[in-house]
Amino acid sequence: MNPVHERFLRYVKIDTASDQHSNTTPSTRKQFDLAKILFEEMKAMGLDSVSLDDNGYLMAELPGNIKAAPVIGLIAHMDTSPDFTAAGVNPQIVKNYDGGDLLLNPDQGIVMSPADFPELLKYIGQDLITTDGTTLLGADDKAGIAEILTAVEYLMAHPEIPRGDLKIGFTPDEEVGRGADHFDVEKFAADFAYTLDGGELGELEYENFNAASATVKFNGRNIHPGNAKDKMVNSLLLSMAFNTLLPAAERPEHTEGYEGFFHLNEMKGDVEHTELHYIIRDHDMAKFEARKALMTDAAAYMNQRYGSGTVELSLTDSYFNMKEKIVPVMEIVEAVKGAMEAVGVKPLIKAIRGGTDGSRLSYMGLPTPNIFTGGHNYHGRFEYIPMASMDKAVEVIVETVRRFAEKAV
Template sequence: MQHIINRFISYVTIDTESDPNSETTPSTKKQWDLANKLVEELKTIGLSDVSIDENAYIMATLPSNVNHDVPVIGFVSHFDTSPDFTGANVKPQIISNYDGKDIILNAEEDIILSPDYFDDLLLYKGQTLITTDGTTLLGADDKAGITEIITAMEYLINHPEIKHGKIRIGFTPDEEIGRGAHKFDVDKFGADWAYTMDGSQVGELEYENFNAAGAKIKVKGKIVHPGYAKGKMINSMYYASEFITILPRLETPECTEGYEGFFHLHNIEGDVEETTLEYIIRDHDKDKFEARKALLEKVVFDLNTKYESEVFKIEIKDQYFNMKEKVEPVMHIVDIAEEAMKAVGVTPLIKAIRGGTDGSQLSYMGLPCPNIFAGGHNFHGRYEYVPVESMQKAVEVICKIAELTAIEK
């Protein structure tokens, strides 16, 4: 257990926050710090064909140790962390033999991780948890996945009695800002299929995800001295608030679950002269997804008509699509993962992702890529934690998938 803890902590204490406003790949220079460390570690444990390209995409190979033909499989994770919350100066805390009670993350700031609010904690009584100190995110999304893949490869190298085919691994930058697969060289990777180790709760196995788009609405106003503004000033912030209230209030992340889609207003910047609203649009159903985008455009049209002016302008960009369409024709790859989980004592939780992974884009690039749990909870914030036992089980699942794939038919 200590080996996996040490490896994980060595990764999360390196700041790799990505930046959606950057045009470079990776979007932040600090992502190179972990990327270069990973390259050296992959070489040290004995993988071959270790490479890193000019955009920090890392690939490596564990050669086959069987003589018969075996599909080439891959495992993929990302090393950036979300810009939603700071990933600088992460100070992990180790909670041994968790007792099911409140965990004080930060006494000075009265920050508490409580099972009264986060009831999933009670699944892990008696286990070892790694938490934050309440001032940063942890980075289990997805440094837990990286930890598990490298640990599994190391285990397979040290246990040649476990038979497996050729395995490719890939680590990507900028997944958290929707670009993780943009410059991934699928042909170079050369796998028949792959798995992202980027899920949450132990047992999660996912081959459906949201269709996703981003929308930016710019609202133009007109600044005039407030003492002489009657009939002249146009306050863009008031107009923007009207736009916000027109959208269905209950179709937001905090009011939806399962297959329910949403509009998520995640950023507002503005003054009298101009206000910008930034939304993400999500739905598993393609028709409903298109209807959501159309609704935003209709609201803009209707408001511009109401005010007889081009006050509102909208730009919508698709981000990724539901991988279900690409995975269902090769469902045996999901079946193998499900069988592997059961073989190591994990109950599979097959459900749709309320989000996306590199795998959604990779599936549309010709690399079918379901998603497997990495073990963490409460991603992208100060309450993030990961049970070490979940990471250990993920390592076992990876090894068992490799073994099952290599069975001669």
């Protein structure tokens, strides 16, 4: 079996789900289960300066053979999304996919169909790795880890390929927005980096959402419903009224491309107290600020109508569009684009409708665009990855490294 596939199949069986409700770093101790395995694996490969810190950040170095070449970082994250279980991942290999429905789990009747996921039809005749329908797969981002280490191993086995110094970084907690919180950019010491954290074959991304989170608390007054006339203030109904002040057409299920959104992703409460949690997204900074202002105005209106203190709004910026930091060094994007074309991959340059570690790292002084891993349908039971796409990701890494080194000669 190709080393990248073998690595991936091993890694996904280790549960590394992060936890957005935890205040620790990493947010779950089980992320160390994979980190420690990778630590030993990288030491056994012969990489230099292999380190794993108390926060779960794993780094290593492969010295180059062209000292004038730039120092390139390769980054992926070890955690998987808490949105769907990662306990007991049982990956399945579908040989020579024929374009029909895939029965992922006969016992539970779980089927993945191209009628629901038409992208499957791109991979007729290819081998796929899928779930068994009961867990996510973990290609986001264990595919990136496997691809990076396989590319590095290939470069070590082929010293005739010119390369500059390479820095490898594996992070915890990307899925809960904290992957760069304790990333030591100075220690990493790369001129720029790439996250291997994208989707389908060919994706190359240097734009992402500006992102914020909002917590909205509603304070009501509970009175026995039999005696509630002119006395009860139902915080549940207040929260519903607040939500109607936000544009219904600007929700994730109605948007695409560069269209931003308001997303209500959690709610809890009773008559006395209700709490809503939103995420706010937009690629355009002016529109992003306008979205936050709209939410602020909605809270002010509610307080004016129902009384001061009825609504408490807390807004927190999460990350910003890395485009501002990448455009001045667009040669790092163009190099990957050329590498893809050289190995027979059509570049698919698009804006991320989300974020990566690279979005925050770019604002920390490390420009970091994003490269595909090959996966589809992340964060759920229908996640899959074509094995050939993983092979191509390895080739793109190697070719990108070679191009920068040859240019420096």
